[in-house]
Amino acid sequence: xxxxxxxxxxxxxxxxxxxxxxxxxxxxxxxxxxxxxxxxxxxxxxxxxxxxxxxxxxxxxxxxxxxxxxxxxxxxxxxxxxxxxxxxxxxxxxxxxxxxxxxxxxxxxxxxxxxxxxxxxxxxxxxxxxxxxxxxxxxxxxxxxxxxxxxxxxxxxxxxxxxxxxxxxxxxxxxxxxxxxxxxxxxxxxxxxxxxxxxxxxxxxxxxxxxxxxxxxxxxxxxxxxxxxxxxxxxxxxxxxxxxxxxxxxxxxxxxxxxxxxxxxxxxxxxxxxxxxxxxxxxxxxxxxxxxxxxxxxxx
Amino acid sequence: xxxxxxxxxxxxxxxxxxxxxxxxxxxxxxxxxxxxxxxxxxxxxxxxxxxxxxxxxxxxxxxxxxxxxxxxxxxxxxxxxxxxxxxxxxxxxxxxxxxxxxxxxxxxxxxxxxxxxxxxxxxxxxxxxxxxxxxxxxxxxxxxxxxxxxxxxxxxxxxxxxxxxxxxxxxxxxxxxxxxxxxxxxxxxxxxxxxxxxxxxxxxxxxxxxxxxxxxxxxxxxxxxxxxxxxxxxxxxxxxxxxxxxxxxxxxxxxxxxxxxxxxxxxxxxxxxxxxxxxxxxxxxxxxxxxxxxxxxxxx
Numbered sequence: 001x002x003x004x005x006x007x008x009x010x011x012x013x014x015x016x017x018x019x020x021x022x023x024x025x026x027x028x029x030x031x032x033x034x035x036x037x038x039x040x041x042x043x044x045x046x047x048x049x050x051x052x053x054x055x056x057x058x059x060x061x062x063x064x065x066x067x068x069x070x071x072x073x074x075x076x077x078x079x080x081x082x083x084x085x086x087x088x089x090x091x092x093x094x095x096x097x098x099x100x101x102x103x104x105x106x107x108x109x110x111x112x113x114x115x116x117x118x119x120x121x122x123x124x125x126x127x128x129x130x131x132x133x134x135x136x137x138x139x140x141x142x143x144x145x146x147x148x149x150x151x152x153x154x155x156x157x158x159x160x161x162x163x164x165x166x167x168x169x170x171x172x173x174x175x176x177x178x179x180x181x182x183x184x185x186x187x188x189x190x191x192x193x194x195x196x197x198x199x200x201x202x203x204x205x206x207x208x209x210x211x212x213x214x215x216x217x218x219x220x221x222x223x224x225x226x227x228x229x230x231x232x233x234x235x236x237x238x239x240x241x242x243x244x245x246x247x248x249x250x251x252x253x254x255x256x257x258x259x260x261x262x263x264x265x266x267x268x269x270x271x272x273x274x275x276x277x278x279x280x281x282x283x284x285x286x287x288x289x290x291x292x293x294x295x296x297x298x299x300x
Numbered sequence: 301x302x303x304x305x306x307x308x309x310x311x312x313x314x315x316x317x318x319x320x321x322x323x324x325x326x327x328x329x330x331x332x333x334x335x336x337x338x339x340x341x342x343x344x345x346x347x348x349x350x351x352x353x354x355x356x357x358x359x360x361x362x363x364x365x366x367x368x369x370x371x372x373x374x375x376x377x378x379x380x381x382x383x384x385x386x387x388x389x390x391x392x393x394x395x396x397x398x399x400x401x402x403x404x405x406x407x408x409x410x411x412x413x414x415x416x417x418x419x420x421x422x423x424x425x426x427x428x429x430x431x432x433x434x435x436x437x438x439x440x441x442x443x444x445x446x447x448x449x450x451x452x453x454x455x456x457x458x459x460x461x462x463x464x465x466x467x468x469x470x471x472x473x474x475x476x477x478x479x480x481x482x483x484x485x486x487x488x489x490x491x492x493x494x495x496x497x498x499x500x501x502x503x504x505x506x507x508x509x510x511x512x513x514x515x516x517x518x519x520x521x522x523x524x525x526x527x528x529x530x531x532x533x534x535x536x537x538x539x540x541x542x543x544x545x546x547x548x549x550x551x552x553x554x555x556x557x558x559x560x561x562x563x564x565x566x567x568x569x570x571x572x573x574x575x576x577x578x579x580x581x582x583x584x585x586x587x588x589x590x591x592x593x594x595x596x597x598x599x600x
Contacts, residue, residue, distance in 0.1 A: 027456055027457075031461070032461075032465045032478060032481050033456060033460075033461040033462075033464045033465050033485075035464060035468055036456055036460065036461065036464040037456065040456070084420075085420075088416055088417075088420060091416060092393075093392075093393075093412035093413045093415075093416060094413050094416065112393035113393045113394050113467045114464070114467070114468075115393075116388055116391060116393060116394065116416065117388075117460060117463055117464050117467065119420070120384075120385075120388060120419070120420075120423065120460055120463075121455060121456050121460045121464075123420065123423055123424065124423065124451065124454050124455035124456070124460055125455050125456060127427045127451040127455075128448070128451035128452050128454075128455050130451075131444070131447050131448040131451050131452075132448075134434070134444040134447060134448070135444045135445065135448055137444075140440035140441070140444065141440070143444075144431070144434040144435045144437075144440065144443075145435065147431050147434060148428075148431040148432075148434070148435055151424065151427040151428040151430075151431050152428050152431075154424050154428075155421060155424035155425050155427075155428050156327055156333060156336055156337065156340070156421050156424070156425060157327075160333075160336065160417060160420055160421045160424055161331070161332075161333040161336065162333075163417055163420075164333045164335060164336040164414070164417050164421070165332045165333050167413045167414070167417065168335055168414075178332060181332050185333075
């Protein structure tokens with residue numbers, strides 16, 4: 001078996017594990033508010049790559065974490081936050097996208113009001129799910145610190161902050177500085193958070209948390225620039241969502257600013273830097289190393 | 301000084317205290333994402349009654365709580381959750397309201413996309429703010445329990461669940477059962493949560509938490525039915541928001557189902573029940589008792 005095949009099997013196994021974890025926390029579809037449970041499941045179980053919870057768990061393992069009752073609710077919570085942001089990003093008043101991951105977007109299926117509420121529900125439910133980890137932990141200080149990072153990186157100093165600047169500046173020429181701000185917050189923050197929360201839950205100290213944050217930042221930049229490249233070079237069928245949407249929305253991207261060639265080079269540099277930083281951490285997690293390479297060379 | 305005047309002064313003092321707490325947690329209005337900080341402040345500092353954080357603090361005091369660094373972040377978080385729900389409720393795809401508390405609604409001032417993001421930002425920031433309480437506490441188990449209640453009552457088994465059924469059933473005739481479900485979740489859940497979180501943070505046991513939940517439920521029912529009465533009988537000027545909006549939106553309310561007279565009677569019965577339940581708690585908090593009466597007899 002080749003290394004590549006072994007990695008891919010390992011990745012699929014972990015994706016299945018995340019699906020199991022997500023299913024175990026999904027609300028039962030009964031009660032007067034059943035529609036929202038259906039909309040949550042529809043958006044959450046649409047088959048994403050599950051990169052964030054996988055990174056979180058690998059970081060947890062890297063720092064010696066062993067309590068599934070603590071890491072799993074945070075893994076589920078992370079994917080819920082990621083999903084809520086997609087549901088709201090797709091709304092007519094935002095990016096107005098009808099397709100996501102090859103399926104109709106949540107508001108197209110359930111109506112715009114339910115699209116707003118499904119996002120709200122997922123965000124609330126993310127924190128509700130993470131709270132199980134707070135209650136179950138034997139290390140309340142580590143869990144509280146992890147929770148603090150989790151909430152901060154999702155909000156105005158993290159992902160939402162990036163969305164705001166992205167929405168506000170669409171159709172305007174962007175400087176490199178603002179583009180990096182948007183990428184770091186909108187895409188990077190949840191990747192930073194995944195690595196940091198996993199590490200924090202396993203009891204990592206502040207200096208290691210900072211290193212994990214920097215790794216996440218590099219992975220986020222590489223990941224987003226790769227997204228720009230794929231939006232320009234891939235097909236709708238391959239990607240499962242409309243391509244050339246950046247052009248359509250008049251978005252400045254790394255590709256529109258620097259061209260494809262420089263974009264490819266930047267992806268490589270950021271991923272090299274992430275791997276270098278990973279060397280500064282004492283433990284060893286070969287899968288995480290390969291995963292970072294995969295994220296950067298992915299085709300969708 | 302009459303009792304009534306004394307109560308009103310006490311209430312104003314507490315409202316000012318909540319404003320101080322909210323200001324102390326508001327993000328500084330600087331950075332590329334400044335617009336969202338402005339929109340958060342615009343909606344949060346629009347001068348609501350601040351009932352929920354006041355109830356939370358009084359419950360905390362009732363159970364002997366004394367740590368401001370723990371209760372204050374939760375108070376701020378509660379008002380942020382309440383405010384986010386109003387911002388999203390007012391959106392064009394939801395109730396489509398242009399005015400709230402006598403001022404233009406957030407999406408009217410900042411645009412619909414920023415209205416969605418301002419709500420998301422407030423909800424995220426609520427949990428981020430509450431996390432300070434988790435980090436500062438000397439009683440991590442009590443804080444984790446409080447946090448669990450806080451997140452659950454805001455979500456699909458609480459407020460959001462009520463919003464969903466409310467939105468979905470608008471324009472349809474409602475049974476008494478569904479109407480009570482909506483009122484209990486949409487309005488009651490955050491009032492229950494306020495009382496329960498305050499109590500839980502002060503270390504109250506599960507049986508007392510249940511009593512506080514029941515009190516909150518009664519207050520919620522009385523509060524919402526009073527809202528229905530005011531929507532029918534008050535003026536836009538007095539109320540600071542459009543009246544007769546229930547009729548406009550073809551909403552079944554307690555008043556449309558039972559008439560004004562029975563509605564008044566129900567308000568009285570629910571508030572009496574809340575006060576009876578309060579007698580089951582060992583401590584004594586005369587202000588909370590008066591506050592419950594006030595909520596029920598309010599004119600706006």
